[in-house]
Amino acid sequence: MGSSSLIxxxxxxxxxxxxxxNPELNTPAEVWYDPPQIFVKIDDxxxxxxxxxxxxxxxSGKGSGRFGWMSDDFGTPNGYFNSDRFMPGxxxxxxxxxxxxxxxxxxxxxxxxxxVIVEKLIPDYPHDATGKxxxxxxxxxxxxxxxxxxxxxxxxxxxxxxxxQFVYQFYDPQTNSNLAKMKYTIIIFQNGKEIxxxxxxxxxxxxxxxxxxxxSGSIIIRIEGIQSSSILAEESVTVSGNVENKAxxxxxxxxxxxxxxxxxxxxxxxxxxxxxxxxxxxxMIIIILIPAILFIGILFWLKKKPESTTKKAGAVNL
Numbered sequence: 001m002g003s004s005s006l007i008x009x010x011x012x013x014x015x016x017x018x019x020x021x022n023p024e025l026n027t028p029a030e031v032w033y034d035p036p037q038i039f040v041k042i043d044d045x046x047x048x049x050x051x052x053x054x055x056x057x058x059x060s061g062k063g064s065g066r067f068g069w070m071s072d073d074f075g076t077p078n079g080y081f082n083s084d085r086f087m088p089g090x091x092x093x094x095x096x097x098x099x100x101x102x103x104x105x106x107x108x109x110x111x112x113x114x115x116v117i118v119e120k121l122i123p124d125y126p127h128d129a130t131g132k133x134x135x136x137x138x139x140x141x142x143x144x145x146x147x148x149x150x151x152x153x154x155x156x157x158x159x160x161x162x163x164x165q166f167v168y169q170f171y172d173p174q175t176n177s178n179l180a181k182m183k184y185t186i187i188i189f190q191n192g193k194e195i196x197x198x199x200x201x202x203x204x205x206x207x208x209x210x211x212x213x214x215x216s217g218s219i220i221i222r223i224e225g226i227q228s229s230s231i232l233a234e235e236s237v238t239v240s241g242n243v244e245n246k247a248x249x250x251x252x253x254x255x256x257x258x259x260x261x262x263x264x265x266x267x268x269x270x271x272x273x274x275x276x277x278x279x280x281x282x283x284m285i286i287i288i289l290i291p292a293i294l295f296i297g298i299l300f301w302l303k304k305k306p307e308s309t310t311k312k313a314g315a316v317n318l
Contacts, residue, residue, distance in 0.1 A: 009043040014114070021054040023066055023111045032112035040096060041121045047093040050086055056106045058083040058092055063105030063113040075110035120216070122258045126156040129218040129254035140251035141173065147182075147226055148173045149251045150206075158255060160213050161263035168223060169206030180204040183227050189220040190257065199225075212266050216259045224250030 019029035033048070040046065048058050060080035064073040080102060083092040096102075096118045106112040126134045137150040148171040158164050166186070170179040181201055186209055188196040200207050213219075226249040 009045070010041070012038060012040055012044060012046045014038065014046060014048045016048060016050045016052050016056050016112075018052050020052045020056070020106075020112055021109055023109070032106070032109075033114035036113070037115045037117070039117045039119060041119055042096060042099055043121065044118070045093055045095045046116065047091050048083070049091045050088050053088055055085040055087045055108065056112065057085050057108060058094070058104055058114075059107050060102050060104045062103055064110035065113070066111045073110070075105045075107060077107065119261055120258055122157060122159070122261075124157070126153075126158075126255060129220075129256060134255070137169075138253055140253065142226060142249040142251060144249065145173065147171070147179065147249060149223055149226070151221065151223075151253050153255075158213065158219075158257045159260040159263075160216055160257060161260050161266040163210055163212050165208055165210050166221065167206060167208040168202070170202050170226065178204055178206070179228075181228065183225065184223050185225045187222040187224065189222070190215065191217040213257045214266075216257045218254065218256050221253045221255070222250055224248065226250070 015034045017029040017031070017034050020032045022029070029052075038046065050056055059075075059077050059082045061075060061077035063075045081094050081104070083094075085108065086092050096116065099118045099120045102116045102118065104114050104116065126136070128134055136152040136156070138152065140149050140151075141147070142149070149168060150171065151166065151168045153164055153166045155162070155164065168186075170182045170184075171177065172179055180203055183199070183201055184207075185197065185199050187194060188211065190213070195213075196209075196211060198209060200209075
């Protein structure tokens with residue numbers, strides 16, 4: 001990951017403009033550092049150029065503000081970085097190795113303040129939690145080697161506050177045929193915490209789940225308890241000489257969720273089980289049966305109505 005991230009590293013420049021040494025409102029400098037706020041990525045380098053007429057520093061921490069120095073507030077450094085004083089015509093560079101928001105100021109002129117926001121580098125390819133590039137579909141076998149599970153997700157780069165669709169299929173590795181009506185439980189762990197658990201039944205073609213992540217970090221996608229839905233009682237199988245329950249059949253996949261640079265929130269998202277063929281069949285039965293029952297009822301009512309009318313007419317003639 002380190003070598004690949006360096007390929008995308010960029011260099012940025014910030015000017016300390018003429019007049020930054022002067023805290024007065026009529027100073028020729030519109031900002032103390034130009035630009036006063038900058039967004040970069042991890043491994044990017046920023047170079048500060050002193051275009052002013054006095055020496056300055058670039059020191060991480062909190063400055064005094066325009067008038068704080070008049071009340072003996074000369075800023076508070078936090079130790080992340082410090083250029084020491086560099087003179088007019090000189091420059092100083094710093095390579096950012098971690099993400100975060102870094103405020104900085106000049107210890108000589110503490111009203112001078114700036115901010116560097118370092119974002120995590122988002123790769124252009126999916127990878128597992130160790131940084132190894134992934135090729136879809138991902139493939140894992142259950143411990144007994146009897147079931148093959150394929151997994152893909154879209155979009156391939158997972159970001160916070162963006163809907164992700166996980167699609168998975170179950171296969172018989174001996175015949176390479178798709179397994180239908182497979183019971184399973186899908187679980188997602190993030191940073192050691194379970195954030196999703198849902199049961200399902202895979203139909204022909206597999207199944208899927210949609211999910212939106214609120215936080216960044218490594219995740220584990222686990223599909224466990226894989227067995228045929230026709231098996232009602234627990235069965236035992238032998239795996240590597242040990243007796244194990246089919247309910248523990250499980251596969252794990254890992255990847256990383258990145259902070260979304262374009263979104264900080266998302267609409268309330270209600271997790272719903274994936275639509276399955278069984279549901280379609282049930283709906284089709286309801287759609288067909290209800291009109292049929294109504295139609296039969298109408299025919300029966302129409303058939304009975306003339307008979308009752310004839311009886312009434314006969315009674316009047318009498």
